[in-house]
Amino acid sequence: MIERTPLLNALTHAIMIGGLLVALVPLWLVFVAASLTLTEVNTPPISIIPGTHLFENLAEAWQRAAMGPKLFNSLFMSIMVAAGKIAFSSVTAFGIVYFRFPGRMIAFWMIFITLMLPLEVRIVPTYAVAANALSPFQHLIASLGIVDLVAWVSGWQIDMQWNLLNSRTGLVLPLVATATGTFLYRQFFLTVPAELFEASRMDGAGPLRFFWQILMPLSRTNMIALFTIMFLYAWNQYLWPLLITTDRANFGTAVMALRLLLPAIGDSTGGAVPDWNVAMAGCLIVILPPMLVVATLQRFFIRGLVSADK
Secondary structure, X not given: OOOOOHHHHHHHHHHHHHHHHHHHHHHHHXXXXXXXXXXXXXXXXXXXXXXXXXXXXXXXXXHHHOHHHHHHHHHHHHHHHHHHHHHHHHHHHHHHHHOOOOOHHHHHHHHHHHHHOOOOOOHHHHHHHHHOOOHHHHHHHHHOOHHHHHHHHHOOOOOOOOOOOOOHHHHHHHHOOOHHHHHXXXXXXXXXXXXXXXXXXXXXXXXXXXXXXXXXXXXXXXXXXXXXXXXXXXXXXXXXXXXXXXXXXXXXXXXXXXXXXXXXXXXXXXXXXXOHHHHHHHHHHHHHHHHHHHHHHHHHHHHHHHOOOO
16 A cells, blocks of 8 residues: 655656646647747747637638538548447457357457557558458459359359448548457456346346347446547548548548648748648647547546446
């Protein structure tokens, strides 16, 4: 047990305040820069007192980057990715914990090993699959000779195509699978007493009813914690949306739109001054939704991660 003393309490509070300052000072500087004029923000040293042009810069950033549809795409992508990860990981963990089948643990460890393969590592094969999501099935039936057989019998050529590029489905589907969620749900399901499952069977509940009416309500805090993590993960995605979208006016995301607020970078004339005040205003717009999500779900998020009372 750690002894509570005035010295340790003061040291603990000093560390917490220091961490809070490290987190808040950059956000404060972004807010201040977003409220200044172009001349003020480019005149050193930068002021730490907010100016009076915040709403003007916000309106300019919103209009220049066409933030409306891009924020909708980011919200759609983040919510669907988070919900999909929860759905797939909970069902996968349920099957691994409550069903006995050969290779059960091998399947779990194969899923867990994918934690070492982030999206950036598998970006090329993922893009190839997204260009035609049915290509693996096409290759499978071709290797089995089904394509040639159908062509010989009927004269039809089987050619399955499903292009996910430049689509909201393409933004979501390749990011849905998650080893992290499967691991978290598996660890939670292992803490549920086996007697609860046996009692539900004696009451006539099948596996799906036990999963939907008992396990899912019990895992509400875990679900919210996982939703928060995965929402932030999807919201901050830049490489994948940049790779699969060429029609960025319709399918671009809010994070990608920040690049539109610095047209002077890479300008062939080289004489333009980047208007960092508008760029910082765009940053405020982009970080507001995830901040609201974290602030709203913070209590459940912390409880789902650290609570031992399952």
